[in-house]
Amino acid sequence: MLMIKVYIDIIFFVFMKVQKIGSRGFLFTFPDFIPYPQVPMSIQIYVINGKNHLFICDTGIEKEQMIMLKDYLKDKNLLSKPIIIFNSHFHMDHIGGNGVFETAQIISHISCRANMVQTMERIKKEKKARLKDKSIAYPTIIFQERMVFPQDNVEFFYSPGHSEDSASCYDQLDKVLYVGDNLVDPLPFLTWHRIDRYLITLQNYCNFDTKVIILGHNLVLNDISFIEESINYIEKFRDFDIDITDFTPRHSAWYRWSFIYIGLDLKDKGKDKEALKYFKHIKDLIRHPKIKPLDEEELGEIEGFLKEELENK
Ligand SMILES: [Zn+2]
Numbered sequence: 001m002l003m004i005k006v007y008i009d010i011i012f013f014v015f016m017k018v019q020k021i022g023s024r025g026f027l028f029t030f031p032d033f034i035p036y037p038q039v040p041m042s043i044q045i046y047v048i049n050g051k052n053h054l055f056i057c058d059t060g061i062e063k064e065q066m067i068m069l070k071d072y073l074k075d076k077n078l079l080s081k082p083i084i085i086f087n088s089h090f091h092m093d094h095i096g097g098n099g100v101f102e103t104a105q106i107i108s109h110i111s112c113r114a115n116m117v118q119t120m121e122r123i124k125k126e127k128k129a130r131l132k133d134k135s136i137a138y139p140t141i142i143f144q145e146r147m148v149f150p151q152d153n154v155e156f157f158y159s160p161g162h163s164e165d166s167a168s169c170y171d172q173l174d175k176v177l178y179v180g181d182n183l184v185d186p187l188p189f190l191t192w193h194r195i196d197r198y199l200i201t202l203q204n205y206c207n208f209d210t211k212v213i214i215l216g217h218n219l220v221l222n223d224i225s226f227i228e229e230s231i232n233y234i235e236k237f238r239d240f241d242i243d244i245t246d247f248t249p250r251h252s253a254w255y256r257w258s259f260i261y262i263g264l265d266l267k268d269k270g271k272d273k274e275a276l277k278y279f280k281h282i283k284d285l286i287r288h289p290k291i292k293p294l295d296e297e298e299l300g301e302i303e304g305f306l307k308e309e310l311e312n313k
Contacts, residue, residue, distance in 0.1 A: 039253045048169075051152050061096040065096070083104035085107065089165050098135060112165040145157065163192050175212070177210045177214070183215045185250075205227050242255065260279070
């Protein structure tokens with residue numbers, strides 16, 4: 001019996017790091033999520049042990065991660081309160097373990113749920129994604145602007161930016177802000193064309209009284225300087241005026257894909273002419289040594305896509 005226990009603990013250490021934050025927070029970190037070739041990221045899931053509820057911010061990419069997290073919480077006797085899962089946005093690396101806690105309520109912004117339903121319908125048709133790795137469950141409670149649990153001193157609020165459906169969680173007691181992908185290491189990843197609105201969200205973050213700011217991947221911040229740098233970057237990005245001299249492969253990954261995703265979003269909203277500006281910009285830069293993907297397959301995919309979008313236009 002003891003042998004088995006030790007073995008499980010070793011697995012925890014290898015695949016999941018747990019860090020105590022403030023008086024009632026647990027930060028779970030899972031390594032090696034690779035959204036684009038050669039850009040490994042960690043996944044961070046934040047848990048708040050509130051007075052009446054246990055809140056879980058985002059659920060990772062694979063259900064195994066949430067199962068491991070659940071085992072840890074069970075081990076620490078933290079599963080006695082009703083569970084509230086919060087989805088910061090609909091991207092697959094934030095909702096993959098939604099269904100692991102069968103009795104949980106799942107909270108999201110109204111458009112996050114709509115996007116999830118739409119994406120899952122598409123994936124099921126394409127049969128492309130490895131859905132067996134996921135435990136998908138849709139939000140059961142949706143909000144428009146803000147939702148507060150006053151007795152727990154926890155609030156969720158709409159904060160669009162990285163995506164149109166992005167929302168954040170604020171622990172009023174410990175002054176911890178969970179921002180999902182609205183802040184990304186080392187620079188913002190934009191997938192929504194409303195850059196003006198993204199800036200408002202980040203400026204609003206600066207007005208919060210925060211001790212700790214937790215990102216969906218990689219970073220934990222103790223002051224707002226990273227937010228100010230992100231605002232600075234987005235203002236320059238808006239004007240197509242980014243200095244790429246010091247870019248690393250990680251910078252360039254978010255840079256090139258931001259142009260592609262904003263172009264796609266504009267196209268989706270019927271703004272074809274504006275979309276072309278984004279596609280053209282990245283087409284002209286894609287073989288620049290600071291922007292070119294290290295991975296040939298990614299380069300081929302992007303060039304093929306851009307050729308199709310820009311042909312005869
Ligand atoms: Zn995302």
